[in-house]
Amino acid sequence: MTSTSLEVPPDGGSMIRLTEILHRSAKLRQRRFEMLPLRGQGAPFTEPHARNPSDSLPPSELADLISSMSVIGLLEPVLAEEIVVDGKAPTIRLVTGERRLRAMRWGAVNRPDNPHFQALPAVVCPGPLSEEERHMWRFVENFAREPLRPGEQAAALLYQRCAILVGKLLKAGKPVPQEVYAIPDPAERFLALEKIRGTDSSCAAPWSEVLNRLGLQLNERKASELVRAFRALPRDLTEEMDEAAIRLNTRIRFAELRNGRAQAAEGIWAALKSSKRLHLLPTAVNVGLEDPDLGPEEVIAEAEERQDTANAGRRAKLTRVPTQTEDQEESEDGEDVGNPSALDPNTVPGVTQPGDPLQPVASAAAAEAMPADAPPRRPAVESNTIRTALDGIRGLLAEVRAGKEIARYDRGSLLLALRELSTHLDDASIDGATDHDTISEGSEAA
Numbered sequence: 001m002t003s004t005s006l007e008v009p010p011d012g013g014s015m016i017r018l019t020e021i022l023h024r025s026a027k028l029r030q031r032r033f034e035m036l037p038l039r040g041q042g043a044p045f046t047e048p049h050a051r052n053p054s055d056s057l058p059p060s061e062l063a064d065l066i067s068s069m070s071v072i073g074l075l076e077p078v079l080a081e082e083i084v085v086d087g088k089a090p091t092i093r094l095v096t097g098e099r100r101l102r103a104m105r106w107g108a109v110n111r112p113d114n115p116h117f118q119a120l121p122a123v124v125c126p127g128p129l130s131e132e133e134r135h136m137w138r139f140v141e142n143f144a145r146e147p148l149r150p151g152e153q154a155a156a157l158l159y160q161r162c163a164i165l166v167g168k169l170l171k172a173g174k175p176v177p178q179e180v181y182a183i184p185d186p187a188e189r190f191l192a193l194e195k196i197r198g199t200d201s202s203c204a205a206p207w208s209e210v211l212n213r214l215g216l217q218l219n220e221r222k223a224s225e226l227v228r229a230f231r232a233l234p235r236d237l238t239e240e241m242d243e244a245a246i247r248l249n250t251r252i253r254f255a256e257l258r259n260g261r262a263q264a265a266e267g268i269w270a271a272l273k274s275s276k277r278l279h280l281l282p283t284a285v286n287v288g289l290e291d292p293d294l295g296p297e298e299v300i301a302e303a304e305e306r307q308d309t310a311n312a313g314r315r316a317k318l319t320r321v322p323t324q325t326e327d328q329e330e331s332e333d334g335e336d337v338g339n340p341s342a343l344d345p346n347t348v349p350g351v352t353q354p355g356d357p358l359q360p361v362a363s364a365a366a367a368e369a370m371p372a373d374a375p376p377r378r379p380a381v382e383s384n385t386i387r388t389a390l391d392g393i394r395g396l397l398a399e400v401r402a403g404k405e406i407a408r409y410d411r412g413s414l415l416l417a418l419r420e421l422s423t424h425l426d427d428a429s430i431d432g433a434t435d436h437d438t439i440s441e442g443s444e445a446a
Contacts, residue, residue: 025133027125033077035119036092038108044080044101044120046094065103072412073116074100079137081127093127095134149242150251154230157210157223158186164205165193172203187231222248229255237269244278253285264288267296283307 037043078097084090094101100120107117129137166176174196183189197203207220225248230238232255241251258265268288272278277300284303287294294302400406406414 027127027129028133028137031123031125034122034124036080036122036124038105038117038120041089042092044078044092044094044122046098046101062099062103062106065099066107068412068416069103069107069116070111070114071116071415074104074121076100077121077123080122080124081129082124083127092122092124095129096137149245150226150248151230151238151242154226155186157227158190158230161205161207161210162186162190162193164209165190165197165203168203168205169193169196172200174200174203185235187227225252228252232259240273244273246278246281250282250285253289254281257285257288261288261292264296264299268299271296271300277304280304280307
C-alpha cells in the first residue's frame with residue numbers, strides 16, 4: 001500500500017497547518033473554481049441516492065438548505081474530481097457535497113426562474129483523488145465551517161494572494177522556482193514571489209482582486225491589518241492568540257509594544273497566560289505603551305487596577321435605582337402628546353385613576369373577559385432589546401434612503417431574519433397579542 005506525503009492533522013489543528021498540508025498534494029494544489037451545469041454534458045455525477053431530485057416536493061431534510069439557497073445562493077462550493085479516460089470526454093465526479101447537489105438539482109427543476117439554481121459552484125481537481133486526499137479535503141471542509149480566527153484569516157488571505165501572484169508571473173513568462181512553492185510560511189512565500197515580480201505592476205496582486213476572488217465581505221483596510229498583525233508576530237504566538245480569541249486591534253497594539261519592548265511584551269503575555277488572566281491583555285498593552293518605564297509585573301498590576309475601576313463603574317450604573325424625577329422625565333419623553341389616550345387614563349380601557357370606585361369592577365370585568373383555558377402569557381421581550389433593534393433598523397433605513405446599497409450576502413441574511421421575525425409577529429397577532437390599535441401606536445412611534 002502506497003502512501004502520499006499527506007499527513008492527518010490532530011483534532012483541533014490550526015487552519016494554517018491544514019492549508020500547508022493541502023499544498024503538499026499535487027492534485028489538490030491544482031484545484032480550480034468552476035460553475036458546473038446541473039444537467040447534460042459536464043454535470044457532476046454521484047452514486048444513486050434514495051430520492052429523485054425531480055420530486056414535486058423538496059425532501060424534508062433539505063427544506064432549510066433549499067430555502068437558504070433560494071435567497072443567497074450556495075455559499076460553500078462542492079468538491080469534484082475530473083476523470084479523464086483515453087478517447088472520451090472528461091467527466092466530473094462529486095467528492096463531497098451530495099446534500100448541496102441534491103438541493104441545487106431540486107431547485108433547478110422546481111424553481112427554474114431562480115438565478116441561484118442555474119449552475120453549481122464547485123472546486124474541481126484532477127482525478128482520481130486517493131482516499132487519503134479525499135479524507136483530507138473533507139477534514140478541511142468540515143474544519144473550515146467554523147469561523148476563521150484572525151491568524152487563520154490572515155494566512156488564508158496571503159495564500160490566495162500568493163496564488164494570484166503565481167498565476168500572473170507564469171502568464172508573464174516569469175518562472176517560479178520549486179523552492180518558492182516549498183516555503184510553508186505564506187508571508188515568507190509572498191515576499192519571495194514579490195522579489196520575482198520586481199517592479200512589474202502588471203503582475204501585482206492587489207487586495208481588491210484577492211477579496212473579490214474569495215467573495216469576502218471584507219474591506220481592504222481590514223485585510224491589510226490582519227496581515228500586518230500576522231507578519232509582526234511569531235507563528236506560535238499567533239496560534240496561541242487564536243486559541244485565546246484575542247482581538248485584532250489588541251494584536252496590532254501588542255505588536256507595537258513588542259517592536260519596542262520585546263522582553264516586556266513577552267513577560268506580560270507569559271504572566272497573563274500562566275495566571276489565566278488574558279482578559280487583562282488589552283489594558284496591559286495600553287499601559288505598557290503609555291509608560292515604557294514599567295516592568296511586566298507593574299504593568300499587570302496597573303492594568304488590574306484600571307480594570308477593577310472600570311468594572312466598579314459599570315456595576316454602579318447597572319445597580320443604580322432611577323429617582324422619581326428621572327422616572328417622570330422618562331415618562332414625559334415617551335408620551336405622545338397627539339394622542340389623548342396617552343394623557344387621560346379614563347380613555348384607556350381597564351385603566352383607572354387612584355381612588356376610582358370602579359377600579360375593582362374593571363378588574364373583575366377584565367378577569368371575566370379572559371378565557372378560563374387561555375394559555376399563560378409568555379415573558380415579554382426586554383424593552384431595551386426592542387429599542388436597540390429599532391434603532392438599528394432606523395439607521396439602516398436612513399442609509400438606504402440616502403442611496404446606499406445593501407451587499408448581496410447581507411441582503412440575504414436580512415431577508416431570512418425578517419422572514420422568521422414576521423412569523424412570530426403573525427403568531428402573536430393570531431393569539432390576540434396585537435391588534436389595530438397596537439399597530440397604529442407602533443406606526444406613530446416609528
